[in-house]
Amino acid sequence: MQQHYGPSIHSSSTQSSVLSPQPSDTIVNVSGFVKRYKKHMAVDGIDLEIRKGEIYGLIGPDGAGKSSLMKAIAGVLTYDEGTVEVFGTLVDSERAAERVKERIGFLPQGLGLNLYPDLSVEENIDFFARLRLVPEQQLTERKTRLLAMTRLDKYRDRAMKNLSGGMKQKLGLICTLIHEPELAILDEPTTGVDPVSRRDFWAILAELLLEKGMTALVSTAYMDEASRFHRLSFLSGGKVLASGTPAEVQMLAPGSMVTFEATPQLDAIARLKIRYKQVEALGPLLHVFTDDTDPAAAMQSITSSLGIIKPMQLRVNEPELEDVFVALLLRQGEQPTAIEMPPAAPVTSNGTLAIEAKDLIRDFGTFRAVDRVSFQVKPGEIFGLLGANGAGKTTVIKMLNGIMPPTGGEGWVAGADMKTAGGAIKERIGYMSQAFSLYLDLTVVENIRLFAGIYGLDANATDQRLKWIVSMAGLKGYESSLTGRLPMGVRQRLALGCALVHQPRVLFLDEPTSGVDPIGRRHFWDILSRLAREEGVAILVTTHYMSEAEHCDHLALMYAGRIVAEGSPVDMKRQVEKEAGQLLEVATDQPGPALRRVTQAGFVGAALFGTKLHLLSLDPSQDEARLRTALSSDGVQVQDVLIRPLSLEDVFVYRVLVVERQEQATVKGAAA
Amino acid sequence: MRVSDRLTVWCRRIAVMTRKELLQLFRDIPLMAFLIYSFTLSVYVTGNGIQTQLKNAGLLVSDADRSVSSRELISRFHSPYFRFDGELAHPNEGFVRLDRGGSMMVLDIPTRFHEALVSGESTAVQLLVDTTNSPQGLSAAGYAARIVGQFSQELIMTRNGQTGSSSTTVPMILSDHRVWFNQDQNETWFESISHLLRMITIFAVLLPAAALVREKERGTVEQLLVSPLTPAQIMLPKVVAMTLVILGATAVALFGVMLPVFGVPIRGSVSLLFLLTALFIVATAGIGVFASTVTKNQAQVGMMTLLVVAPMLLLSGIFTPLETMPAWVRYLMALSPLRYFIEIATGILLKGIGLEMLWSQALSMLALGVSLFGFGMWRFRRQFR
Amino acid sequence: MNVRRVAAVAFKEWREVTRDRIFLLLAFCMPAVWMFVFGYGLVLDVEHISFVVVDRDHSSLSRDYLYRFYQSRYFSFQGELADEGEADAWLKSGKARAVIIVPEKFQERLLSGQPANIQTLIDGTFPLRADITKGYTIAINNAYNVDLLADHLARTRGLSRDEALRRTRPLGLEVRYLYNEEVRSTWSTVPALIMFSLMVSSPLLTALGVVREKETGSIYNIYSATVSRMEFLVGKLVPYVMISLINVVVLWLMAVLLFAVPFKGSLLLFFASSILFILTSTGIGLTVSLLVSTQQAALIITVVVSTVPTILFSGLIVPVSSLSQAAQFQAHLFPGMYYTNIVRGTFLKNVGPAVLWPDVLALAVYAAALGAIGYRLFTKRPSV
Known part of the structure; x- marks a missing residue:
């Protein structure tokens, strides 16, 4: 399977910026919206106004009521109180909803779940178009264009079920927009998709919206995507916590993010915790959110709270939106994230490895899904397996835990040979598998007891573990709820609990936090680090959240079945810096056109991060000058150019693009 | 691990998995409601409603004679076998009425009927029978022949001048039938038993099949596959749970409907009946388990099992007697657990016999169950490769 | 109703069906396989009733009498018992369904002009079989009586044997079988099997359709589009109606060519009412699909609802007229009975709309009612 990524934006009509809509008519007006499911209050009085031409974002933890609100606006869900007006029509009955549906495109939650797995890409598109009475000729035109734009044209005849996650997501977008609706409602379109595909998705969406003058209402679980919205509402517990432009929201929790190294880390954390609610350890680094907006003051206050411990490499940044949201949620009374973990405590490993893979190979017919993969995981280590959807991560895990026999190679898990001691x-x-695989029609306790029994625990041990899991995973109060009714984050913690019921020495987690909100994710990672540090459990984890990858001790990046890069997060970043230089962050008034211009000027790896451009440069000062001239000649005003530390997301994107380019080159070379 | 420890763990696994299945089943309210309907009301209506013997066959009469004799003959075509649908003005009208349906036969009595009988001549009546439903038609013709035969015999007696006296001086065979096990030929007994078996069969095949395919469709099977559960420990609990539920439903049908309402006797051992019912359910479930390992989704498994279940229901001897089947069907039905279980069920309930006479049927079911499960387990892991 | 939208839904559905090879194969195989198996296998002539005899007389006449049973294809001789006491075990074990007991002095009594009692013990567990067994023994006894009587008359009255025979039959019965003149079991079962195969297979085709879309979430495509309820339901049905239509043609051909059942009536009437019937049977599956929330429930409920009444209450074997009131009421609630009348009427009877209109009308009303129910049950703006 060959995929092409890249945040490339194709040249097209240039008008105004992606991020500056003309103020105009109201398209959606929601007021006093209330939705209940039986006794459960899902949404409790929400007001919302969406204007023509904007991308309006809905952000918030699981169970905040985002989906209910979106469905009601799309006219596919009843509501209990308030009014929902769409295109000036009050949507209060099926009949009324029918009148506006023609002008709406709705993409429900769940990656590719609304598509038809047995139909090909083209057949899926045709179905959506014909259902919407798109004339055949227009259908052909739009289809050609959209397929080219999403680079799915080569896969026209491939069955949807054989597409990778990123491709499914793009196909979902095409199907939703094929009738060129005036309002697109997209419910978590990027959940479960790798960073490169996600960028691609946003670029395509932005271009389409601009070109057709569409309006979009989008929800997301990735806080870093929030900066792509013109305006947004932050929902929590069925209420709006904050709304406005990203900048306005950011202002609600003013402060700064201080990053530094401090040893001993455990002591440092203990000291910081007294004063700060948001303290996060990422490898050797500590991140602390302070209310001080002035960098100097922030540094000062950190240094003073650390006392005798001296911070190293102290750096102050503007907080990310994610930090702001966490701050907002914490302010609202959510549990502060607890970090009581010693950093990478060397567990007495008697030389044995927890996991060892040696030249693992797996073929599906003629297709090689995993190609000579080797790695080692020590007890107490968190090993992150990264890669795009379809890179072969899940297959590696399935071979190691014995669901799938390997075509070649060897593996040892927890001291036993994979082949002989399954x-x-x-x-x-x-x-913990990628798809939630507990029983939705059992309660929390029933699920835990089931797995306790499966692993042969007796009554005593079961009760003990049950208590441990409930407190560890924060399931208090949910004990007798049906699993199907739990918010996604709680479900995932339950799944983790069930995977830990028998105190395993090795833990495999396949995208455990997909679709989980930031607080839930931080909580989840707290548990993981404690397991690794305190109990010496070896953890192999895959994730699409690059911020999570920072927690790993060791990373391997897979591409098309092979491991293409390996090392600790710091090593990985250093390698990239060595090869491609430092990261330049460019702030402009018109990010969309700026990206186009910069790409034309020869900066190959340039990409949009929120409202800012990121690019790698071996010679920052010279490149900055080149950039400024290139952009100002196009009338784009450069506000700021900064050298920033690389994030793992930058590493990921860079690595994937490099391999892709190499592959294209070999293909071309072979063709020539 | 010691053997006893292993055994404890094995039992614990089966127990928790069985409990899980039961919980899931009881949470599907529409399904449970339907299960209860199937084993109560449905058994009642069917047991009460089905009549395989001739009943209410519509009879039209064209009586050209209108005499004492003709009326005497007509009067002998009576309920419950026949239903008098009226007289015809003209014999040809009979064809039209039969075309229209509703009535099944036309009895045509010629003129001079009475005269011929009195004067000692021979005569004949004509019977038109609609045989679009051939067994029914044949049966009706058979009854008619018996009535006419009886009428004829009495006539001979009269003619031979033995009026008043009994028929002691004519050499003839007097048929003396004793119907055993069900003297009154109460059809509700057999029909309710056979309907119960029909329901057990459908649920025993479909419940575990659907449950297994559902685990595949929803992906929950993955979590089980990485656990130390063996295929047997994954499949067996489903069957155990479904068996418990169906046995419970059977008890409700038996003690709630069949005994009190229809008076079905239990002449043999109740515990043996339930034991063998359990064996039957398990063996039948083997079909579902097998089907679930060769299919991917509920639609496929539904059709696959129904393809097999429909012939089982119709040809295993619960609908029509096995004696009606051509030889090849009887051989084919050796593969149907139901073919053995009908003998077991009627044997224990109505005949009061025990294992000493039913051991071969029980063994056959066991053998079928074991081989179906064996195959299912062999397929179980292979299907994920 | 917009035809293009209906076509879009139908075309998508058709594509999905054709991609699921096993489903497609089964959809076409199931009715044909059933027709084949039941057409040849569901023979309703009871034969080979196993029996044993207890001959207490051991005379030439008793042997002569029993010989008639040995000879009959309806009976299958299993052996002679020395003692009546053994009969119990034979009947209980099921190795014999009947025991014929010839009394002592059988020959003596008959030759002296006395009647003799023949006792027949019959296994009554299966009343239908018991009844048939009884009928067969009576028929054999009656035939034997005629001969006995004729012999007796010839001997005592000095009549010729022919004359004596004539006198033993003062009243004859001439039976004329209509529509199925040779009373072939296949002629009567095969047309009804067309009904059976369609009625049992068609609902299963549609039963999972809507539940599955609800489970996966693709139903939201329909909710959020401008396609109307009716357009969706019709589009959803069309492919399965087409599959069933092809099946009707196949089944009809099998009946006529393979089983050589005469088709005497109007093809137009047959196929027109078949379409109505298919609409109702696929409609039942769709209705179940709209009612329940899990595929498992949809599957089991559909199987029970389509199989049980079809076997019992649609005139396949047991005529509706011999059902109890409650069962007749239930029979009228299912479309199978009406279609059985139409199939048998068009195949064997050559009757037309003049006779069959009530059945056709019933099917039409049924189809319309299902449509209305489906329309009510399916909402594009649910509350959950």
Whole structure:
């Protein structure tokens, strides 16, 4: 399987900026919106106004009521109180909803779940178009254009079920927009998709919206995407916590993010915790959110709270939106994230490895899904397996835990040979699969007891573990709720609990936090680090959240079945810096056109991060000058150019693009 | 691990998995409601409603004679076998009425009927029978022949001048039938039993099949596959749970409907009946388990099982007697657990026999169950490769 | 109703069906396989009733009498018992369904002009079989009586045997079978099997359609589009109606060519009412699909609802007229019965709309009612 990524934006009509809509008519007006499911209050009085031409974002933790609100606006869900007006029509009955549906495109939650797995890409598009009575000729034109734009044209005849996650997501977008609706409602369109595909998705969406003058209402679980919205509402517990432009929202929790190294880390954390609610350890680095907006003051206050511990490499940044949201939520009374973990405590490992993979190969017919993959994981280590959807991560995990026999290679898990001691391995590992695989029609306690029994725990041990899991995973109060009714984050914690019921020495987690809100994710990672540090559990984890990858001790990046880069997060960043230089962050008044111009000027790896441009440069000062001239000649005003530390997302994007370019080159070379 | 420890763990796994299945089943309210309907009301209506013997066959009469004799003959075509649908003005009208349906036969009595009988001549009546439903038509013709035969015999007696006296001086065979096990030929007994078996079969095949396919469709099976559960420990609890539920439903049908309402006797051992019912359910469930390992979704598994279940229901001897089947069907039905279980169920309930006479049927079911499960387990892991 | 939208839904559905090879194969195979198996297998002539005899007389006449049973294809001789006491075990074990007991002095009594009692013990567990067994023994006894009587008359009255025979039959019965003149079991079952195969297979085709879309979430495409309820339901039905229509043609051909059942009536009437019937049977599946929330429930409910009444209450074997009141009421609630009348009427009877209109009308009303129910049950703006 060959995929092409890249945040390339194709040249097209240039008008105004992607991020500056003309103020104009109201398209959606929601007021006093209330939705209940039986006794449960899902949305409790929300007001919302969406104007023509803007991308309006809905952000918030799981169960905040985002989906209910979006469905009601799309006219596919009843509501209990308030009014929902769309295009000036009061949507209060099926009949009324029918009148506006023609002008709406709705993409429900769940990656590719609304598509038809057995139909090909083209057949899926055709169905959506014909259902919307798009004339055949227009359908052909739009289809050609959209397929080219999303680079799915080569896969026209491929069955949807054989597409990778990123491709499914783009196909979903095409199907939703094929009738060129005036309002697109997209419910978590990027959940479960790798960073490169996600960028691609936003670029395409932005271009389409601009070109057709569409309006969009989008929800997301990735806080870093929030900066792509013109305006947004931050929902929590069925209420609006904050709304406005990203900048306005950012102002609600003013402060700064201080990053530094401090040893001993454990002591440092303990000291910081007294004063700060948001303290996060990422490898050797500590991140602390302070209310001080002035960098000097922020540094000062951190240094003073650390006392005798001296911070190293102290740096102050503007907080990310994610930090702001967490701050907002914490202010609202959510549990502060607890970090009581010693950093990478070397657990007495008697030389044995927890996981060892040696030249693992897996073929599906003629297709090689995993190609000579080797790595080692020590007890107490968190090993992150990164890669785009379809890179072969899940297949590696499935081979190691014995669901799938390998075509070639060897593996040892928890001291047992994968080939001969499958049974012994299964007793010693815990596994959380990508798709939620607990029983939705059982309660929380019933699920835990079930897995306790499966692993042969007796009544005493079961009760003990039950208590441990409930407190560890924060399931108090949910004990007798049906699993199907739990918010996504709680579900994932339950799944983790069930995977830990028998105190396994090795833990496999396949995208454990997909679709989980930031607070839930931080909580989840707290548990993981504690397991690794305190109990010496080896953890192999895959994720699409690059901010999470920072928590890992060791990373391997997979591409098309191979491992293309490996190392600790710091090593990985250093390698990239060595190869491609430092990261320049460019702030402009018109990010969209700026990106186009910069790409034309020869900066190959340039990409949009929120409202800012990121690009790598071996010679920052010279490149800055080149940039400024290129942009100002196009009338784009450069506000600021900064050298920033690389994030893992930059690393990921860079690595994938490099491999892709190499591959294209070999293909071309072979063709020539 | 010691053997006893292993055994404890094995039992614990089966127990928790069984509990899980039961919980899931009880939470599907529409399904449970339907299960209860199937084993109560449905058994009642069917047991009460089905009549395989001739009943209410519509009879039209064209009586050209209108005499004492003709009226005597007509009067002998009576309920419950026949239903008098009226007289015809003209014999040809009979065809039209039969075309229209509703009535099944036309009895045509010629003129001079009475005269011929009195004068000692021979005569004949004509019977038109609609045989679009051939067994029914044949049966009706058979009854008619018996009536006419009886009428004829009495006539001979009269003619031979033995009026008043009994028929002791004519050499003839007097048929003396004793119907055993069900003297009154109460059809509700057999029909309710056979309907119960029909329901057990459908649920025993479909419940575990659907449950297994659902785990595949929803992906929950993955979590089970990485656990130390063996295929047997994954599949067996489903069957155990479904067996418990169906046995419960069977008890409700038996003690709630069949005994009190229809008076079905239990002449044999109740515990043996339930034991063998459990064996039957397990063996039948094997079909569902097998089907679930070769299909991907509910639609496929539904059709696959129904393809097999429909012939089982119609040809295993619960609908029509096995004696009606051509030889090849009887051989084919050796593969149907239901074919053995009908003998077991009627044997224990109505005949009061025990394992000493039913051991071969029980063994056959066991063998079928074991081989179906064996195959299911062999397929179970292979299907994920 | 917009035809293009209906076509879009139908075309998508059709594509999905054709991609699921096993489903497609089964959809076409199931009715044909059933027709084949039941057409040849569901023979309703009871034969080979196993029996044993207890001959207490051991005379030439008793042997002569029993010989008639040995000879009959309806009976299958299993052996002779020395003692009546053994009969119990034979009947209980099911190795014999009947025991014929010839009394002592059988020959003596008959030759002296006395009647003799023949006792027949019959296994009554299956009343239908018991009844048929009884009928067969009576028929054999009656035939034997005629011969006995004729012999007796010839001997005592000095009549010729022919004359004596004539006198034993003062009243004859001439039976004329109509529509199925040779009373072939296949002629009567095969047309009804067309009904059976369609009625049992068609609902299953549609039963999972809507529940599955609800489970996966693709139903939101329909909710959020301008396609109307009716357009969606019709589009959803069309592919399955087409599959069933092809099946009707296949089944009709099998009946006529393979089983050589005469088709005497109007093809137009047959196929027109078949379409109505298919609409109702697929409609039942769709209705179940709209009612329940899990595929498992949809599957099991559909199987029970389509199979049980079809076997029992649609005139396949047991005529509706011999059902109890409650069962007749239930029979009228299912479309199978009406279609059985139409199939048998058009195949064997050559009757037309003049006779069959009530059945056709019933099917039409049924189809319309299902449509209305589906329309009510399906909402594009649900509350959950």
